[in-house]
Amino acid sequence: MGTAMSLDEDLITTSQQVSVESKSPRELAIARFQRDRLAKWALFVIVFYLVVAIFAPLICSLLGISPYALDGKALNDFGLPKGSFGGISGAHWLGVEPGTGRDILARLIYGARISMLVGFLATLVTTAIGIIVGVVSGYKRGMVDAVIGRITDLTLAFPSLLLMIALTRPIIQRLESFGIPEGNTSRIVYIILILGVFGWVYVARIVRGQTLSLREREFVEAARASGAGTWRIVFKELMPNLWAPVIVTVTLAIPGYVATESTLSFLGLGMLPPTASWGAMLGDSVRYYRADPTYLFIPGIALIVLVLAFNVVGDAVRDALDPKGDRQNIA
Amino acid sequence: MFTPIALEAKNLVKYFPTGHQGLLGRPTKELKAVDGVSFVLRQGETLGIVGESGCGKSTLARLITRLLDATSGEVILDGKDITSIKGRELRAVRQKLQMIFQDPYSSLNPRHSVGQIISGPLEVQGIIPDGGVKKRVQEMMELVGLNPEHYNRYPHEFSGGQRQRIGIARSLILNPSIIIADEPVSALDVSIQAQILNLLEKLQQELGLSFVFIAHDLSVVRHIADQVAVMYLGKIVEMGPSADVYASALHPYTTALLSAVPVPNPKMRGASGRIRLEGDVPSPVDPPSGCRFRTRCWKATDLCALEEPALADAGGGHLVACHHPMEASERAGKPHSDR
Amino acid sequence: MSSQKPVLIVENLSVSFATPDGIVHAVNDLSFVLHEGETLGIVGESGSGKSVTAASLMRLNNSVTATSTGRVVVAGVDVLSASEADVRRLRGSEIAMVFQDPMSALNPYYTVGYQIAEAYEVHHPEASKAQVNAKVLEMMTKVGIPNPAQRADEYPHQFSGGMRQRIVIAIALVNDPKILIADEPTTALDVTVQAQILDLMLALQVENGMAILLITHDLGVIAEVARDVLVMYAGRVVEKADVEDLFEIPTHPYSWGLLGAVASLEVSSRGHLRTIEGTPPSLLNLPSGCAFHPRCSFASENGSRCTTETPLLVQKGPKHSFSACHLPVERIVEIGQKVGN
Amino acid sequence: GGYDNTINILTNGEQIAHLDPQRNYTGDDLAFAGSTIQRSLTTYKFQAGDAGSEITGDLATDTGTSSNGGKVWAFTLKDGLKYEDGSVITCADVAYGVSRSFATDVITDGPSYAMTYLDVKGEYPGPYKATAAQQAAYDKAVTCDGNTITFNLKSTVADFNYTTTLLTFSPVPKAKDTGEKYDMHPISSGPYKIESYEVGKALVLVRNDQWDIATDTERKAYADKIVYHFGLEESAMDERLIADSGQDKTAVTAGILPESLKTVFEGDKALAKRAVNYYDPFVGYTNLNVKNLSCLDVRKAIYLALDREALRKAGGGSYTGDFADGFIKPLMKIDYKKPTQLAGLNEDGSPNVEAAKAAMAAAETKCPEVAAHAKDGLKFYYPDTEIWKKALAIWIDSMGKAGIKIKPEAVGDPAQYWPTVMNPETDYDIVRGGWAPDWANASTVIPELFTTGGGFNLTRNASDPDYKTFETKVNDARNTLDRTAQGVKWQELNQFVVDRLWALPGTFTRMQSMWGSKIENSFQWGPFGAFCYGNLKVQLEKK
């Protein structure tokens, strides 16, 4: 074998790296996302909605409209908007609300605040609880998982909408007695709370599933082998790997919660007047499908556009974050 | 044999509860993954452990590194049993005892940069080395043959062999004295395997490390190990100095294992004396009575079913657990004579 | 070389995939002929295009992202350009395949008996139930599954890896195909089981007279099973030789590295293994000229030729070895003899 | 085609509040049950217009005879009266029926006139719990002599025979009384009987062949069947009647949503013919909690600042009613006289912000605490429906202009609204109100709404310095036997309340109803403000 040994030295050459210049996962994701033109538009829409919501007072005052100002003159004797297309006019670009003559555009802009606030906060709460519970039960398994599993079963066994409605009053009262300001604040807190109580389960399930498969990966063991504790593993090792599924859930959840707010509003559990919310507008507008169809479509379209935007962005983000996303297809 | 002992395992046992039955769903059976394994690892030496899939190699590795708690038995490090220590003490032990994993893809967190991965153990242990974390990490990267400039890159930007180097750097950063490597090259291409094996040997020499090297590939183990232990169904059936075991395997299982390895030499094709084992490894949930290998052993007798053979020294530190060890004459047709 | 009649002709096969990161040239300009009863081995590292080649032979690659050029002729049909119906007729009956991972190759929702039967029925629609059942049992017996009547009604997960691979082989062979493509059939198995499976395949080949295309990265397996060998690197064949020639006088630097890098049971001494330094190239961005040149310690001997010119596969060895290397024949033989057995 | 001789009544309610005659106390339900399945001693005539407000004998041969200065009333039952099971309706059954109304733990929600008027000595807990002695005391107050039933009253009730139009005075056979459950299946004494009753789905009435038209001057029972459809989506109901197809050609619905008014009345001519817009007996108003708002100037400020025109538009505009000038409607005729209005109040319903501010300014000096309370925020309890949300927005806006703040307190479920605000523990400042007289006498309005003993007093006005005077005057009016003189006293009392502004007059409401093209006899029955359901007629196809 002597010859082989000498040859060995021949063969060893220090060859340089030949891999293509590649990007970090983040850069890669951003690059992938940027390739998706539709997604960029959708993101623009979301940002637009957010900006409009945040700067509602400024925008409305610039446009010279107010969500609260009554305009009886814009209404006919039946309280319906004068003129065609729901009273669309120079003064009221999207027409006026039947019954009060309030400006629909202004209400839509202000309504976005409540709806997006509820949507985002509820999503924040449910995902935060969901992620923590999901990761912990997925990672810890055993007793912890079993107990959480039973709580999950219990939560799922209740008809949530029914309970949401039934508990509105007592819980709002309780909240107010805890010093949460009366009125819309306590209502928003309630809606978010109750959505949180029922909503975390879905996030937790997804996260738990992901965690179960993640924890089988050796990097978790590697971390343990170096002495890392549960918290470090959960937060430093597992969490960063959960963003993709979580983002997708989030983008679906936000519009879903906006819809829930409107259902509660439809059932008479919405915001207090004169506050505008999309839910209240949807609930109100359906009654005018004959008398004022323009009004019927405006909040609906506003919501659909947002929903689609979130959906497109969600999908794009998921695809962008999926390391093997692009290579996965046959048939 | 005067080299001091680095690590000793005494009668390690790990049973996994399995099978859900009964009203309350309590597990009723036990899967005997590791069933009474003892060995000694000497300083600066490499103990190779071979065996087929599911024989308990990884479980053994996890028991030693305390990733799993043993059902019974002891792991003695520096004269102390570490199987039941906790908290700070355990963390201290982990500095000394590090692990290299099989899969270079799943053993690196895809969302952490190389720097983060390698420095992770430092962070966990709360150690700030002289000159800073980054410097130390880059030293480690150089040591294992990685370009230190790639500090901020992510695992997916590296090839399998390079990733395994990242894993090795991570296991070395705490200056351990013992490394448990669980199939560190099995997932790698042949040309890369050799690079990693060379690297491990180099490190062992330079740093005076002791290795427990697990593999299912006998050729790889032969290359790196001083001592070899052959496992079958949770037990060590043969153990001894590498040269002895390969040259004159005593256990029929070892013999069969050796003869099943394909030889990269077409001229040896169809050589006689090849032993082909029938069937599969039995389930570790209810292993055969007596000698566990007897169901596939061509030499098995009634005795084998009744009595479990003990792992006994057959001379020169070559241990075997068999009632009917191979005779020298039987090995005559062994295909691996030098060509 | 075999003088029997060719059953599979591959001419200038190239396969590329459109990915968002660019075009992946997985297989480049591959040609070979497989003869009746012959065993052709393909070796190469992970990602060298072995599986893509295998899939192309049955047109299993994704029709959306993959582009295949060249010709693959099986039973007079050009698989790459034939109609779907024509290709379907070939699949399973003329040309069959055994996959690498027996754990995932079987449909978990159907019994193994059903899956074998299904493979038979597609190509024998006229067969009665009893005939099909008999065939299933026959095949299971043939591949060495004890107690076939009972086990036919079990599901894949109730079988061990080795047993599953036997079922996959039974499925592949149920229609007596002329060509069997085995894509790393034993990589996922233990050595003792690998030996069983290889023995089984060879025995069945003797019985059926089919041609086997055996894909593996294990030179040991090649040495034990194959007659002719293709060595692939970065989607190209870099060496093509009779198995004995390959091991005796390998004629490509990559083959040298491969042979040298194998840790052998026989090497009694510890110490340095020979290695091929560096890593395999990205198929998205192949090195210019010879794709192996960045890892080749002999590249400098040819001036800049290796970096600019892609070497052709020409006869280089003293025997029937073909190699794609710019080194002069004498130099190749000189080194090849040192490296070989 | 596509319709039968069936009247379809559409409602979004889930059931009829009560079918148990002694528990029924809602205009629409009384009109329904009283015209179909139940008869009382007397009844309003089944006629349109003023004639409908006249009473006539129903089970009784005439409208009763009073004696002892209106303290004893006797009614004689007709012959040939039968229940749906063929058994004879007896005097004892009427007496038993009336006695049930005393069992207020089981027989809830009914009018309490029998209990107030009848001269029963001692406690009488109703027939279910009464001891023999208690029952005997009742039997002394209500006596039967053959077919004649005599009621002995505590004091003079000049129009007791109006009271007996209430179904409280409808017979219930003791043997068939199922107590609580009787509500679901009362025995019929009218031309129809219950075939099936599923809450939330439908109540089906079919002909009662034991009913003899010869005993009944009013009921005509034209239709073969009457089906009450429950739980319909509100807006869908209007649409069904507008669409007028199939079975809906013989449908009626009480009430049209504001958003449909324009379509119905100003869209298609033919459609307008199938709808009616008329003054119902209701007055809508707003209660102020006088205990909290003990300062008249603040109450004035609220009234002056309120944009009543905007409120009315939110509810459907001028079709829905006129601005009320008090709590007694012109319909009440003899008891109505237009009160003088608060100075500065705009007739057209628009707010008078200046006057309101002035009133607030006056309040600042006179009663700073109350003014401060108004500025701090007044709790307004409202049912959380879209219309009320808009109304509240208007309240908030109008009050804001006068420096008064409104704190909206939503009561989520409209059904919980009354229980919530009626609860003495609920601390409201403002709640809505609406009331219709039980019969054409302001004695069923002013005392009910504004005396502490009234059944619907939400003003909490007992603490008002003027309350004692008020109560005396009310008692005086009640005890005035001469109806004209009594009417003048009610007019004065109406003015008294308007001046004190314990409650703010809202609208003299009008009601809009629609019916299918094949419905005849769809007049609105004055005393109930409802269809005379039993006499609705299907215009059958001419063969």
Added chain:
Amino acid sequence: MFLFVVRRLFFAVLLLLAVSVVTYLLFSALPVDPAALTCGKNCKPDIIAANRIRLGYDKSIVEQYWLFLKGIFVGRDYGMGQAAFSCPAPSFGYSFAQHECVTTLIGRTFPVTAYLSIGAFIMWMIIGVGSGAIAALNKGKWQDRLANAFTAVGVSLPTFYVGLLVLFSVVIWLGILPFPDYVSPLEDPIKFLNAMILPWLTLAILSAASYTRLTRNGMLEAMNEDFVRLGVAKGLSRSVVLRKYVMRAAMVPIVTIAGLDFASLLGGAIITESVFSLPGMGKLAIRSVVESDLPVLVGTTLVSAVFIVLANVIVDIMYGVLDPRVRVK
């Protein structure tokens, strides 16, 4: 397997007990006094007190709960004398708002909900799985995008809005169907279908969404499986591979989730039933909330919990039936 089922059922019963306790406690904590609510307009404190005794609300919450539980098994009597009445087992209590035993009410409304659920289920499975399959087979093309948009809108729009839009557009604007008016299918199947088709469609639009997603992703995932390639390699036709291999694999998670969705529908499609005036359990439930009709509220909550819990058990068992890998354990 048998033991597995028994054990699952045992846990299901425990879970239901827990649900009943929580429900009972939760609703007892509501700030409504059932005795006061049943006492009517001219209520006096002594009537409330009497009612409280009659309804059993005078007892401690534990005792009340116990009586409630007992009622489920042996029935329960209320009041005394002529005004007394009883609800036979299984009794969930008595509704004063509706003058009926809760069990009767649920028994009456349940079939409607069941018809609604079954029809909607069939419809959304067809729409969902169909569009999911189309999307998967056309991944990245316009069909995929369209299915995606459809699902997004379906998931996110409020039920009442979709329901009313469907109702108005089909009935008023297009005039294709008459106004839905529920009739039992036993009475008049045509009218029944007339009444149900729109609510089915509404629920289908809302729920099909998640199935489109599931089917699409499940199929795409399955298409990457080795066993699917083996199916193709056997020479099976595309349609057979799709059906037997791809769909079969994608179906497992779908069926299990569908089971749970179906069960929660059985608990009452509150909004849909309200919008379409269907006298089902959802409407009963929402009404009981509005009227603070506690016994009905507790009853419907429990019944819907029973369905969900049972569905969980069945889904677990189904899992075993559908996936042989789970079966043998």
